[in-house]
Amino acid sequence: MTAVVPGTDPQIALAEEFGVRNYAPLPVVLSHGDGAWVTDVDGVRYLDALAGYSALNFGHRHPALTAAAHAQLDTLTLTARAFHNDRLPAFQRDLAALTGTEAVLPMNTGAEAVESAVKVARAWGYRVKGVRPGAARIVVAGGNFHGRTTTVVSFSDDPVARDDFGPFTPGFDRVPYGDADALAAALTDDTVAVLLEPVQGEAGVLVPPPGYLRAVRELTEQRGVLLVCDEIQSGLGRAGATLCTDLSGVRADLYTLGKALGGGIVPVSAVVGRRDVLGVLRPGEHGSTFGGNPLAAAVGSAVCALLATGEYQARARELGAHLDARLRALPGLTAVRGVGLWSGVDVDPRIGTGRDVCVALARRGVLAKETHGVTVRLSPPLVVTHDEVDVLVDTFGAVLADLSRG
Ligand SMILES: *Cc1c(COP(=O)(O)O)cnc(C)c1O
Numbered sequence: 001m002t003a004v005v006p007g008t009d010p011q012i013a014l015a016e017e018f019g020v021r022n023y024a025p026l027p028v029v030l031s032h033g034d035g036a037w038v039t040d041v042d043g044v045r046y047l048d049a050l051a052g053y054s055a056l057n058f059g060h061r062h063p064a065l066t067a068a069a070h071a072q073l074d075t076l077t078l079t080a081r082a083f084h085n086d087r088l089p090a091f092q093r094d095l096a097a098l099t100g101t102e103a104v105l106p107m108n109t110g111a112e113a114v115e116s117a118v119k120v121a122r123a124w125g126y127r128v129k130g131v132r133p134g135a136a137r138i139v140v141a142g143g144n145f146h147g148r149t150t151t152v153v154s155f156s157d158d159p160v161a162r163d164d165f166g167p168f169t170p171g172f173d174r175v176p177y178g179d180a181d182a183l184a185a186a187l188t189d190d191t192v193a194v195l196l197e198p199v200q201g202e203a204g205v206l207v208p209p210p211g212y213l214r215a216v217r218e219l220t221e222q223r224g225v226l227l228v229c230d231e232i233q234s235g236l237g238r239a240g241a242t243l244c245t246d247l248s249g250v251r252a253d254l255y256t257l258g259k260a261l262g263g264g265i266v267p268v269s270a271v272v273g274r275r276d277v278l279g280v281l282r283p284g285e286h287g288s289t290f291g292g293n294p295l296a297a298a299v300g301s302a303v304c305a306l307l308a309t310g311e312y313q314a315r316a317r318e319l320g321a322h323l324d325a326r327l328r329a330l331p332g333l334t335a336v337r338g339v340g341l342w343s344g345v346d347v348d349p350r351i352g353t354g355r356d357v358c359v360a361l362a363r364r365g366v367l368a369k370e371t372h373g374v375t376v377r378l379s380p381p382l383v384v385t386h387d388e389v390d391v392l393v394d395t396f397g398a399v400l401a402d403l404s405r406g
Contacts, residue, residue: 011041026362033060036384038367049361049368049392051381054201054233054342057260058306059381065263068302069295078293091297094304095272098242099255102275106268106292106300110232110258111147113269116286117195117228117256118151120271122171123280125192129224136192139225141177145202146195146230146256178208180215187219193226193254194219198244201233204375205337205344213250226277232258232269237307237382240317240340247339253277263303268296312382316340319389323378326393332400334374343378344371345396352403360399366392 011029028046032039036059038048051057058065072087079085092104105120107113121138125131140146140155147153153161154168162168173191175182177200187194198213200206220227229252234244236257241247243255254277258269271278290296306312320341327336327345335346347357354370361368370376380392 009041026358026367028362028367035059035061036381036388044365046362046365046367047380047384047388047392047395049366049378049380051379052264053259053369054236054238054379055259055262056264057237057312057382058263058303059383060264062263062306062383064306065265065299065302068298069263069265072295072298075294077295078290080289081287081292085292085294085297087294087297087301088292091292091300091304094301094308095257095261095270098304098307099257099272100251101255101272103273103278105271105278105281105286106296107271107288108267108269108290108296109147110256110269111149111152112288112291113232113256113258113271114146114152114195114230115149117193117230117254117271119286120254120278120281121193121195121226121228123285124226124277125190127280128276129192131190131192135190137171137173137188137190139173139175139183139186139191139194141196141200142174143177143200143203143206144174144195144197144230145200146197146232177203177206178212180212180219183216184219187223187225191223191225193228195228195230197230197234198248198250199234199239199339199342201342201377201379202371204346204371205339205342205377207337207339210248213245213248217250217252226253228252228254228256230256232256234339234342236260236303237312237316238340238342238379240320241313242307244339261300261303262296263299265299266296268300268303270300315382316342319382319384319386322386323380323389323393326390327378327396330393330397330400332404341380341382341384344375345378346374347376347400349374350404351400356403357396357399360402361395364395364399366395 029041030038031041039045095104122136125136151169155172173186175186254273262268324338332348332351333345334348337344354376358370
């Protein structure tokens with residue numbers, strides 16, 4: 001197994017000449033994908049243990065999803081929301097049924113869904129809760145990741161995401177993640193919403209203490225505050241349930257969904273939840289040229305159909321338990337966290353950085369991504385097999401052994 005040598009591949013040279021360095025990709029140039037596997041321009045195959053940060057929960061080119069996209073490409077792709085189209089209403093019905101919600105506001109990217117939820121929560125605060133004009137506040141968690149737009153990075157505490165991008169949007173209060181008492185203390189009469197990831201993916205697959213989400217739900221209910229759960233990464237099967245909050249029996253008022261909702265084919269996101277909350281929006285107040293387009297809706301409906309059987313959620317639970325048990329037996333890791341088929345492992349810094357591990361994994365045919373220095377996030381597609389999970393962990397073990405030999 002050999003990987004591309006940096007600087008020698010013409011695509012990497014082009015990227016260096018014309019691209020913008022807002023990413024630092026591994027030196028691998030992919031040209032084909034199938035299920036849990038991708039192939040590079042030299043024909044080398046890799047197990048995809050990142051799955052597009054969970055945008056590829058159903059693997060690369062799932063036949064049911066590509067068929068839906070192909071069929072829709074041949075009929076109607078875009079109308080703008082100035083007109084109805086014959087795919088969006090069915091998608092909204094399917095997503096509401098899948099998630100047990102009442103209304104669906106379609107957008108494109110995850111950050112847009114979060115922006116939309118922020119706008120809806122504020123409008124609900126003024127029009128329903130009766131908050132003084134301009135005073136609405138939203139409580140968020142430390143270590144959050146909700147996207148890259150200016151309002152969304154306004155309430156991040158990651159200096160890399162924020163520094164030099166201010167001035168920032170006001171109206172947000174940040175409290176430590178997993179601390180219900182701190183959250184209780186931050187709620188005021190002007191608080192319209194609490195916005196949280198049920199498990200923090202980008203932060204390294206941080207699972208909050210048991211009872212946390214339930215406590216947050218009780219507090220928000222008592223104070224007349226909306227609970228908005230960002231399930232763009234944790235939702236749609238990854239955590240072993242349709243929604244990660246299902247695992248703790250909590251229902252949020254609004255959910256943001258994205259990533260896997262587009263089946264790895266097109267960007268599709270949505271805010272789903274209570275009709276009386278989403279219903280505060282009036283015509284013309286919010287929208288998107290591409291949101292809810294027929295191609296996105298057709299793919300989104302096909303994604304809902306895949307998840308409707310529960311097969312993928314069950315795979316995530318079963319394969320995830322196997323992945324977790326095997327990772328815990330590896331020497332060289334200082335922490336293993338996870339839920340469903342979603343793990344964050346911290347590499348002993350004496351062995352190397354997360355980046356060192358990911359470079360070495362790629363050389364051995366496994367693609368993964370580090371986050372925050374020592375952590376490697378593993379989120380293979382939910383179509384991965386038991387044996388492929390073993391390939392992933394065996395390769396991880398071999399890399400840790402290589403690195404600790406120096
Ligand atoms: C990826 C992600 C987002 C942002 O989604 P984009 O499509 O990249 O804008 C927001 N929230 C969470 C939890 C995410 O994982």
